[in-house]
Amino acid sequence: MPVKRLTQLAVPVGIVFIVVMLVVPLPPVLLDLLIALNITGALLILLTAMFVNRPLEFAAFPAVILVMTLFRLALNVSATRLVLLDGYAGKVIDTFGHFVVGGSLIVGLIIFVILLVIQFVVITNGAGRVAEVGARFTLDAMPGKQMAIDADLNSGLIDENEARKRRSEVHAEADFYGAMDGASKFVKGDAIAAIVITLINLIGGFAVGVAQLGMPMGEAVETYSLLTVGDGLVSQIPALLLSVATGLIVTRSTADEDMGSDILRQIGRRRMPLQVAGAAAISLCLIPGLPKFPFLLAGGLMLVLSSRIPKDEEQPESTPASLEAAATAHPDTPEQLVAEIQVDPLGLELSADMIDLVDTSTGGDLLDRVKALRRKVAGDIGVVIPPVRTRDNLDLPTATYAIKLFGVEVARGTAPSGTVLAIGDHLGSMPGETTREPVFGLDAKWIPAGLRHQAELSGATVVDRASVITTHLAEVVTTHAARLLGREDVRMLTDVLKKTHPVVVEELTPTQLSLGEVQRVLQGLLDEGVTVRDLVRIFEALSLKAQATKEPEALVEAARTALGPAIVAPYAVNGTVNVISLDPLLEQRMLEALRMTEAGAVIALDAATGQQVLTEILRIATEAENQDLRPVLVCSPQIRAGVRRMVQPSMERLPVLSYSELISTANVRSVGVVSADQTLAVTA
CATH class of the missing domain: 3.40.50.12790 (FHIPEP family, domain 4)
Structure with a gap:
C-alpha cells in the first residue's frame, strides 16, 4: 500500500481503535504499551509546539488535542476496568502506584492533587483565557487586515498572488484561533474528568475489595487505592504536557526563530540585566544561614554569561575637532555643490510628527510602498518615474504632507497621527476631523484608529495613512506623467525597445524624428492619460506619419489611431x-x-x-x-x-x-x- 494511503488511514483507524478501547477489555501488556505511547506522544506534541515559528505551522493542533484527550480517557476506562476486575493494571500503573510515590497513598494523593492544580488552575485556565481573547481579537481584526491587503495591492506593494496568499492566511488564522478556543475547553474538561474518574475509582475499588472480595479494609485501601493513584498520575503527566503545549501555542507570537532560540536571544541581548541578576544572587550569600555555594554558582554563571555578550555600540559625540576634520576631508567641491543644488523631479515632504510612517522600527512602511508605486506606475502607463525623494520639512503644519514636482509644490494633504481615513456617508456620529478624500474628492473623516472596525460595520471604506499618501502620490504622478518624462527617459525606453525591435527604432530615430520630437509625442499621449506601454505600435505609426509631416499634434493623432483599441x-x-x-x-x-x-x-x-x-x-x-x-x-x-x-x-x-x-x-x-x-x- 502506498505511503500516502497509509498516512490517510492512520488517524481514522486510530480513532476507531480508541472507540473499541472504551468497550473491549485490554490485556495489561497492551495497556502498558499504549500508556507509553500516550506519554511519548504528549512529549512529542509539546516539543513540536516549542519549535514552530508561527502558530499556523501547527494548524492541526486543535484536532490533535481532541484525539489525544479521547485516547487518554479511553486508557482511563481500560485501566479502571482492569483495576476493579483483577486488582492489577500492568507494570506502568503498578510502578507509579508503589515506586514513584513510595507506596504511600497520602503522598500519591498529594502529588496527584498538585499536578491537577497546576494543570487545571494555572495552565489550563490561562491558556483558555488567552485562546478566547486571541479568537475574539483575531476575528475583530479580520476586516482591517483585509483592507490593509487591498491597500497594499492597490499601491503595487504586492501582486495578486501575494494578496491571495495573505487573505488565505488571515482566514486560516481566524479559523485556527477559533478552533483553539474550543480545544482549550477540551483540556479543561479533561482535567475535570480526571478528578471524577479518580474519585470513582477510589470509592469503587474500596467497595469491590471489601464488599465483593471480602478483603480487610486496610488491604483493600492499599491494593486498589494505590493502583487508582498510579492510574491518575499516569494520566495526569501527558495531560499536563498537552496543557503546557496548548499554553505555548496560544501565547506564541509570530517570530523568525523557534521559541527556545527566541527566548535565549532576547534574554541575552543586554549585558546589564545579567550583571544585576548575578550581583544580586551573590549578595544573598551575606544573609546568615543561607548556603553559600548554590548562590555563588548561580551568580557566577550569570556574570560569566554577561561577559560574553558584546557591549552595545555607542555613538561617539561629535566634537568641534571632529566636525572640522570632516569639513577638511570633504571640501565643498564644485561637483558636490552642483549635486546639492539640483532639483529633484519628484519629492514627498512630511511634517515632523509624521516621521513614524517611514520609521521601520515602529512598523512604518511608507518608503517601501513608494518604491512599489514606481513599479505599479511603470506597469500602468509605461513610464519609469524618477525616484521619490522623501524628507521631513519642519515648516509644514502638523500632520501635513506635500508633494513636489521639480521643487514646486503641486499637492498637499493631511494625515493626523493615530487616525485612519473613513470614506462614507454615515460618519456624522463618529468623532474626528471632517475632510475630503484627496484623489476623488469624496466626503471623508479622519477617525481614531480604534474606531476602524465600527466604521467598517457602518459601511465606510477605511484606509490607513500610508495608503492615503501613496494613493495621492500615484494620482499626482499619473496626472503629471508628461512633465516627468525627460529626454533621458525617452533614450532609455528607446534603447530597451531596440534590443527586441531594432528595425522599428532604426527606421524612426534619428532618421525621421529626433529624440526630442519623440518625447513631445509621448508627452502628448501621457497628457491625455494614454499609456505608452505599446511603444512598438507607437513607433510604427510615427514612422509612417513622419514621412508626411512632423507636426506634433498630427503625430499624436497617428499614434492614438494605432492605439485605438487600448484607448x-x-x-x-x-x-x-x-x-x-x-x-x-x-x-x-x-x-x-x-x-x-x-x-x-x-x-x-x-x-x-x-x-x-x-x-x-x-x-x-x-x-x-x-x-x-x-x-x-x-x-x-x-x-x-x-x-x-x-x-x-x-x-x-x-x-x-x-x-x-x-x-x-x-x-x-x-x-x-x-x-x-x-x-x-x-x-x-
Missing part, C-alpha cells in the same frame, strides 16, 4: 461605449474655426457659441453619469485636439476621442448629440 477599452462597459457626439453641421463650423497656434490647434468660435456648446456637453454628460454611465465625447480626428483643448478647463475628466479610434469597437451607444441648431440659434 477605448477603459471606457467600454460590457463591450459597449457610451458616446456624446457632435452634429455634423456643428463639426463643420468647428473645422472652419480651427486655428493653429504655438500651443496647438484651437477652435476659435465666438464666445456665445462656445459657451453654449460647453453647456450642452456638460448637460448630456451629467445626465449620463446620473444613470451610472461613463460617457466619452467623440468627433472627427481633424478637430479632436482642438475640441479637447476647449472642453478640458471645465470638464477635465471627460475623455475626447476620435471616430478613427472607435473603429474596432463592437458596440457604440449614443447618449446624446450636441446639435448645431441649439448652438447656432444663440448667435442668430
Whole structure:
C-alpha cells in the first residue's frame, strides 16, 4: 500500500481503535504499551509546539488535542476496568502506584492533587483565557487586515498572488484561533474528568475489595487505592504536557526563530540585566544561614554569561575637532555643490510628527510602498518615474504632507497621527476631523484608529495613512506623467525597445524624428492619460506619419489611431461605449474655426457659441453619469485636439476621442448629440 494511503488511514483507524478501547477489555501488556505511547506522544506534541515559528505551522493542533484527550480517557476506562476486575493494571500503573510515590497513598494523593492544580488552575485556565481573547481579537481584526491587503495591492506593494496568499492566511488564522478556543475547553474538561474518574475509582475499588472480595479494609485501601493513584498520575503527566503545549501555542507570537532560540536571544541581548541578576544572587550569600555555594554558582554563571555578550555600540559625540576634520576631508567641491543644488523631479515632504510612517522600527512602511508605486506606475502607463525623494520639512503644519514636482509644490494633504481615513456617508456620529478624500474628492473623516472596525460595520471604506499618501502620490504622478518624462527617459525606453525591435527604432530615430520630437509625442499621449506601454505600435505609426509631416499634434493623432483599441477599452462597459457626439453641421463650423497656434490647434468660435456648446456637453454628460454611465465625447480626428483643448478647463475628466479610434469597437451607444441648431440659434 502506498505511503500516502497509509498516512490517510492512520488517524481514522486510530480513532476507531480508541472507540473499541472504551468497550473491549485490554490485556495489561497492551495497556502498558499504549500508556507509553500516550506519554511519548504528549512529549512529542509539546516539543513540536516549542519549535514552530508561527502558530499556523501547527494548524492541526486543535484536532490533535481532541484525539489525544479521547485516547487518554479511553486508557482511563481500560485501566479502571482492569483495576476493579483483577486488582492489577500492568507494570506502568503498578510502578507509579508503589515506586514513584513510595507506596504511600497520602503522598500519591498529594502529588496527584498538585499536578491537577497546576494543570487545571494555572495552565489550563490561562491558556483558555488567552485562546478566547486571541479568537475574539483575531476575528475583530479580520476586516482591517483585509483592507490593509487591498491597500497594499492597490499601491503595487504586492501582486495578486501575494494578496491571495495573505487573505488565505488571515482566514486560516481566524479559523485556527477559533478552533483553539474550543480545544482549550477540551483540556479543561479533561482535567475535570480526571478528578471524577479518580474519585470513582477510589470509592469503587474500596467497595469491590471489601464488599465483593471480602478483603480487610486496610488491604483493600492499599491494593486498589494505590493502583487508582498510579492510574491518575499516569494520566495526569501527558495531560499536563498537552496543557503546557496548548499554553505555548496560544501565547506564541509570530517570530523568525523557534521559541527556545527566541527566548535565549532576547534574554541575552543586554549585558546589564545579567550583571544585576548575578550581583544580586551573590549578595544573598551575606544573609546568615543561607548556603553559600548554590548562590555563588548561580551568580557566577550569570556574570560569566554577561561577559560574553558584546557591549552595545555607542555613538561617539561629535566634537568641534571632529566636525572640522570632516569639513577638511570633504571640501565643498564644485561637483558636490552642483549635486546639492539640483532639483529633484519628484519629492514627498512630511511634517515632523509624521516621521513614524517611514520609521521601520515602529512598523512604518511608507518608503517601501513608494518604491512599489514606481513599479505599479511603470506597469500602468509605461513610464519609469524618477525616484521619490522623501524628507521631513519642519515648516509644514502638523500632520501635513506635500508633494513636489521639480521643487514646486503641486499637492498637499493631511494625515493626523493615530487616525485612519473613513470614506462614507454615515460618519456624522463618529468623532474626528471632517475632510475630503484627496484623489476623488469624496466626503471623508479622519477617525481614531480604534474606531476602524465600527466604521467598517457602518459601511465606510477605511484606509490607513500610508495608503492615503501613496494613493495621492500615484494620482499626482499619473496626472503629471508628461512633465516627468525627460529626454533621458525617452533614450532609455528607446534603447530597451531596440534590443527586441531594432528595425522599428532604426527606421524612426534619428532618421525621421529626433529624440526630442519623440518625447513631445509621448508627452502628448501621457497628457491625455494614454499609456505608452505599446511603444512598438507607437513607433510604427510615427514612422509612417513622419514621412508626411512632423507636426506634433498630427503625430499624436497617428499614434492614438494605432492605439485605438487600448484607448477605448477603459471606457467600454460590457463591450459597449457610451458616446456624446457632435452634429455634423456643428463639426463643420468647428473645422472652419480651427486655428493653429504655438500651443496647438484651437477652435476659435465666438464666445456665445462656445459657451453654449460647453453647456450642452456638460448637460448630456451629467445626465449620463446620473444613470451610472461613463460617457466619452467623440468627433472627427481633424478637430479632436482642438475640441479637447476647449472642453478640458471645465470638464477635465471627460475623455475626447476620435471616430478613427472607435473603429474596432463592437458596440457604440449614443447618449446624446450636441446639435448645431441649439448652438447656432444663440448667435442668430
